[in-house]
Amino acid sequence: MSEAAGRRRVPVWLGIGAVVLAAVGGGGTWLFRDELFHPFGDARACAGSDLRLPHTIDAGGATLPADASDIHYLTRNGSVEVTFLSRGIPDYLHRAGILPEGKDLFDQKYGNKGETGEPEVALPDGLCGTSLRIPVWEYHVTAANGTRVDVTVERSTLFQTALRSPARAVVTFTS
Incomplete structure (x- = not known):
């Protein structure tokens, strides 16, 4: 059995999902930065x-x-x-x-x-x-x-x- 045959391929949708989650998380942090970094969100x-x-x-x-x-x-x-x-x-x-x-x-x-x-x-x-x-x-x-x-x-x-x-x-x- 060859080394390449032993590896599994990562589905493309998993990579796309990770990128979307990172973008949403980063965008949400940027959008609500004032609320996140000030006392009481004020x-x-x-x-x-x-x-x-x-x-x-x-x-x-x-x-x-x-x-x-x-x-x-x-x-x-x-x-x-x-x-x-x-x-x-x-x-x-x-x-x-x-x-x-x-x-x-x-x-x-x-x-x-x-x-x-x-x-x-x-x-x-x-x-x-x-x-x-x-x-x-x-x-x-x-x-x-x-x-x-x-x-x-x-x-x-x-x-x-x-x-x-x-x-x-x-x-x-x-x-």
Whole structure:
């Protein structure tokens, strides 16, 4: 008996089936990559988050502005940090009670300049996303329910009485 006669031929359909399975598996992984590699399948959640936030995020007493984009969050041990980009931050600050209605955005009773000496302000440890550009303004408020809310937001480099448009903000609070 010859050596060639002792070998079995692999059916062609088996090879085609393996290629189809590999393509479907690879395509599915690519299609759902955000859901596979982010906590809870939420592309907004940063690595290390221990709690999923709802689709509409209530950050520090008010929902994020309707035009908020580039949203990222980190949740750990009851603390929440959210970063986002928006033109509606002044309205958000009023709705959240961080800045009383009618008060100047840069009233030193409610906030202060954030100075780092660097061209950017690093995000809190573990929060993913884009860093804030200086200058920034920081708000520190204790809500009526006792929750501490801290907001850091980018100020305009051209106008001393305005925020960037759009501005990036970081909101930190306990849930």
